[in-house]
Amino acid sequence: MYAFEIERPETVEEAIKALSRDEAQPLGGGQTLIPTLKQRLAMPSVLVSLTGIAAMRGICTDDAGLLCIGGGTTHGEVAAGADKFAGLAMMAAKIGDPAVRNRGTMGGSLANNDPSACWPAAALGAGATIVTDKREIAADDFFQGMFDTARDEGEIITEAKFPVPEKSAYAKFEQPASRFALVAAFVAKYSGGVRVAITGASESGVFRWTEAEEALGRDFGPGALDGLHVEPDGMIGDLHGTPEYRAHLVGVMTRRAVEAAR
Amino acid sequence: MPHVSMTVNGQAAKGEIEGRTLLVEFLRETLGLTGTHVGCDTSQCGACVVHVDGKAVKSCTMFAAEAAGATVDTIEGQAAPDGTLNTIQQAFQDYHGLQCGFCTPGMVMSASALLKDNPKPTEAEVRSYLQGNICRCTGYHNIVKAILAASGQDVSGIAGGIAAE
């Protein structure tokens, strides 16, 4: 690692101030950033740790009934605490391994937008609102392609607000080595319609499978997906799966999520 | 250089660190607690698992500065002061749950975190919980068996069952 300082602010305001320093970078749980730093692929002068900000941690329900999760909340806390949103808890419980889930945070994962990460699928699949220190951004606008989001430099994800669906589930087919998603589907059924978000598959990162959403909106059951498929064009091809295979898994995992929805 | 202090295995510990000093480096190099190991650099192998404030974490993927003020428990603090192994450690010895010993500290610390949350796990729950701990020697058979035994469950029906005398 290159040398850097670490700051541990206790409030969002202090964090913003710290992040205004030259080459400052926020540090969530560090489960992706620290391995990146070890490879010397990032060169911050200061890392601003967000995990000490009490206001950014925890899960609650707001007046509008939205499930609000602090940006610094760990995957493990969500797995154990999001009991009113089955798909979300299911998703969080499948990230990494127990020790990673004890450190990794929602905010860090959303901000990184790894094309194989689980959180982007949940946020997009639930139509969440990403709250930063400056503004609120709809998930549909937030994810802008592999490792790219609407977040500005120095902007902190303080919270995300999730509409709680009637039924939901997350079905993940793991890339066997990294245990990230080779393909995973997040399905959420709301009174106003169904949302389906797919991660791991596309070269453009997480995406909504709108044909499936429409079909499931008409009839929420696995049979609704019969005959639907995504094209291999634009799917990721690597050691672990061809684009054709990933396109195929999109259908399989979506159906399994529908079957598991509760 | 900034200072950090924390409680390690019940003792006050402090030292000088850099921002980039990992918790595992602080434990191994500053405190000389070399029982915690480093087996990879991508947060997968789990040889470095310790407990921070009671939760299992990978000490190679956490900065020492982030553990300031925390309570840290490592493999060195697991046995009783007179050296008597704790239940999990003893089960690992009884059921031959280790060979080269390199992944063992992380395995024991992960197992202890599991049993704290889930005192009577099923075989599948044990295997799933160990996703972040890689062992190259044992094929996991005797590790899983040892953890089930440490949880007080009867393992005599498990295949291939030769245990130490």
Added chain:
Amino acid sequence: MPKDNASDHGGIGASPKRREDIRFLSGTGKYTDDINLRGQAYVHFLRSDIAHGKINSLDLSEAEQMPGVLRIFTGADFKDAGSIPCGWQVTDRFGNPMQEPRHPVLCETHVRHVGDPYAAIVAETREQARDAAEAIIADIEELPAVVDMAEALEDGATKVHEDLTSNLCFDWGFVEENKQAVDDAIKNAAHVTTVELINNRLVPNAMEPRVAIGDYNRGTGEHTLYTTSQNPHVIRLLMGAFVLNIPEHKLRVVAPDVGGGFGSKIYHYAEEAFCTYAAKALNRPVKWTCTRSEAFLSDAQARDHVTKIELALDKDNNFTAVRTDTLANMGAYLSTFAPSIPTWLHGTLMAGNYKTPLVYVNVRAVFTNTVAVDAYRGAGRPEATYQLERVIDQAARELGVDPIALRRQNFVTEFPYQTPVAVEYDSGDFNRLMDKLEAKADLGGFAARRKESEKNGKLRGVGINCFIEACGIAPSNLVGQLGARAGLYESATVRVNATGGITVMTGSHSHGQGHETVFPQVVADMIGIDASMIEIEHGDTANTPMGMGTYGSRSIAVGGSAMVRATEKIIAKAKKIAAHIMEASDGDIELKDGKFTVAGTDKSLAWGDVTLAAYVPHNYPLDEVEPGLEETAFYDPNNFTYPSGAYACEVEVDPETGKVTIERFTTADDFGNVVNPMIVDGQVHGGLTQGIGQALMENCSYDADGQLLSASYMDYCMPRADDVPFFVVDHSDGTPCTHNPLGVKGCGEAGAIGSTPTVVNAVIDALQSGGHDVPHIDMPVTPSRVWAAMQQG
């Protein structure tokens, strides 16, 4: 807890708790990286990021001025040093020696694989060394890389080594005299089954990364190297005599607790020579700790064969001939044992468990711009077993016969058995192993289990495999004729202390096998004292006799035998002493349960009385024997040992995703006599999981430019706890080895050798049961590959 035919004092057949566990479980083990010497500096190796290039210039000027930098070394610093040696010379089909390139400590003119080190920066801290590495301005002209073996052999292919005539290391034929007869047998066969397959390249991945610390004492002129090694004496000899020109008496090599090896820590690596050399040059200890990322680019890799195998059968389904054609990847340099793996450790096993009269094995070893390939658990024997057992399974399918019946029909049944591929099996009982397997694996219940799986939408398959391996490596005179540049004996010094406790010093070295527990069982059994009275010293050339180390399932078969021989000498001498004290003749002295008695009398002496007399020789036969009680033996086996086994695996395939899960895995092994059944169980479990890893998950893959695609655990898939089931293993009632004193055969590699074809045979069986005419899928049989195969077949 169960006691398995144990003797009363924790001797042979018992399963005492491992004593080394106490330190490993309490965090007080001492691995090489746990050692820090006063004043040590750190080295960072600057490694090539391209697969092939010519070094035009290295500008060190800025880097040398960086904070903390002590010195930067390049290939020029090692121009007088020897090449990292290869320990085995293979002679080709035409009687010529293999092509053997120079392997410098640091690259001199070219970089030849991603990870090849061309500069080494020694600094006060690791990070300073790494900072300075980034300031080196390297002008390295990229050259075309050769990665694919077939392309490497084409006319006009870029050469990995300019000074060699081609990328062909050797073209080996075995048994060359049989070639024509084999060709004829295949031509005239009633049936020939052909399988073309790839034995995938692996990365051994011991969990402890390699570490080397060099130290030099100007006062004594003595060098010390602390290193993660399976065989410190071998490192001392290779590095001292061939690379750095340091005589053994001025060079001490210490391998403390070693965190797994599986072969990858046999070899002498450049980093060891570097740290030893630099410590003297700088007059400071120099430490290198490999990161996992670096290990993927510098640890010797494994397997990587591309093979065509043909099995000829007569009209009655008797095997009449086997012919194989293999390309074996050597990587960019010849690692220590590399040439022996695809040849003598591979071709000699191609008869398998069968009385096939004619075998011809052709192996062309190829240089490529990839990391060197060498032995990994099984080493050559997994490659042999995999192809043979795949082709037999395919033959059974083609002929519509039961795969077990076809194997049984062709089993060798009489021993000793001289194979057509040089080796002579001393003992075994393959039918009995298969009987045990069929019962233990409940093969009779398979059909019902398959139905149950089908009900759940899964395809279920069962795979069977038989194997035999040559272990207990090895008779020195034989391997010498085959090209080994070393002997393969093992040593033991048994030092009986005055009060009767024993220290045994051995050249073999545990890296997880539990030697500190198992070896005392052997000695305890012979003397009849408690195993707790015996301690093992290993891993330090300063206090152990020259020995060849731990690999090739040799420690108990060869090292244990050396211990038996040394203990026999001890007992013979102790009897003389006892005879003198009890005024009897030597021949009348009996030793039982640690007590010397005069036959037919009630006279006796305790073990401790005699050992004390040896060191306080007041009443002592000084005219007959010297004082003291310490004996050394070197044991050189007169044959390999031949462990064999029969394995069964049941898998489920999810037809929607192609994911394979191992549902059951059952083994019946013949390891001969077993000293510690608990430890043997553990060895089998571990070997099986490595084999399952190779079969389903692990894949060391390079792109066409020689960039490693699976360069970390993010892409190289290590088996995890939830990838495997509990195993059912059996190694009872083995047929003892006939030529070593313990009757043992060795157990370390069996699981890895026997498992890959078992798994793949099971997957193919599952797919066939689902109506997919898929004859073969190359390893690793990943979900993606299974799904793709199902779309086609």
